[in-house]
Amino acid sequence: MYLGIDLGTSAVKTVLVDGAQRVIASESRPLTTTSPLPGYFEQDPAQWIDATFATLDAWKATHASELAAVEGIGLSGQMHGATLLDASARTLRPCILCNDGRSAAECQVLERRWPALRAISGNKAMPGFTAPKLLWIATHEPEIFAATKLVLLPKAYLRLVLSGEAIEDVSDASGSLWLDAARRDWSDAALAATGLSRDHMPRLVEGCAPATTLRGELARRWGMTGQPVIAGGAGDNPAGAVGIGAIRPGTAFVSLGTSGALLAPTSSIAANPDRAVHTFCHAIPDMWIQAGAILSAASCLAWIARLFGATEAELLAPLGLRPQAPSAVSFLPYLAGERTPHDDPAVRGMLDGLSHGTDRGSIVQAVLEGVAFALADCRDALADAGIAMTEADAIGGGSRSRFWLSVLANVLNVPIHRFAGGETGAAFGAARLGRLAVTGEAIAAVCTRPQRIETFEPDAGLVDAYAERLPAWRELYRPRH
Secondary structure, three states: OEEEEEEOOOEEEEEEEOOOOOEEEEEEEEOOOEOOOOOOOEEOHHHHHHHHHHHHHHHHHHOHHHHHOOOEEEEEEOOOOEEEEOOOOOEOOOEEOOOOOOOHHHHHHHHHHOOOHHHHHOOOOOOOOHHHHHHHHHHHOHHHHHHOOEEEOHHHHHHHHHHOOOEEEHHHHOOOOOEEOOOOEEOHHHHHHOOOOHHHOOEEEOOOOEEEEOOHHHHHHOOOOOOOEEEOOEEHHHHHHHHOOOOOOOOOEEEEOOOEEEEEEEOOOOOOHHHOOEEEEOOOOOOEEEEEEEOOOHHHHHHHHHHHOOOHHHHHHHHOOOOOOOOOOEEEOOEOEEOOOOOEOOOOOEEEOOOOOOOHHHHHHHHHHHHHHHHHHHHHHHHHOOOOOOOEEEEOHHHHOHHHHHHHHHHHOOOEEEEOOHHHHHHHHHHHHHHHHHHOOOHHHHOOOOOEEEEEOOOHHHHHHHHHHHHHHHHOOOOOO
């Protein structure tokens, strides 16, 4: 039995997976985010531990025998968050999250200090990444920076609590800007540019490698017969790729989580940092992922649901299964700024084209279309790096919406495939990594594709209609910096 834990921004999701790769049980607990100032987003790391422990405590009551048989644990996590610990491994402040935009000025400082940043990391310095956040801390909270002895990404902090060891995998680490993406190792020059050294960093491992074991007292708490191996794990998107078998070139996928991304595994680095394309190490050795990332995806639907005082299901149901035509309303999904292709933390969202005849359905459809148009920007940025899409698999909570996937298929003009359980793809991928760390099996034998349950084909008429709308939608963007 294998356990996958996905530490997201909106929830912790856990899955129990058996030897036949069947999900035996799943649990989730919500997380809350604070925004002390506009553009600032933080979480208390204690929430992550409480939520994770709550899911496993629940299984102790309902799936005790399965939990007892767990041999391997894989971790997946929200990327880029800055979790700062003192000499006693206590957190010094709330974690600054991936969608936090406060460090825009520090990005410019970092690129000046380390001119090789883009060539070595494969990425442009953007506020969402971890390294600029540490420069912001050094400038605005110098006493915190001075007390910082260890910098961990969110899932590495969870692993520290679970095991007592500070370890990170290379996929998550490559979202920090401190990693040499080609060598899959920390860059001393990158660390020096932010006033840090390897002493401040966790030990690195590959995602499918054994990293450590669960603490004995926690294994006893959950009734486990041994101390399960904890794998290196992965950032949420690389873990999602493992979960759907996207482990080789030609397997593009779209993630519709709180944030969104269009991702393509590659056997070599195909960086395009000037268009804000992200380069990450894959959770699989000798593979990388090129990604276009947007800061708000399913969170846009949650936002409009709050405004209307309705559930997301209530908003989606009247739309049906597929669009009949584009909405007369346009929506820019930049509620927390944007990454690909704009790298603009200051830009904000917009509803355009409202009239007396605008109804709720038109606005909800426009929100879904706006996210799809933003992913079309990601598609074009990836194409500039030589990565062409012919189809894509969908994962994340947004993949539950058939209407949304139909919109995506027509906006991107490629077939979009849906899996059963696609919303738990990252946790399932983490469980696969936990299995690999225990068994040492061939990666391709474990990381197979789940069965596709539905394919959304582009409709020629809608493809043309959305293609006509896309240039006007892009004209709505106005930089604010």
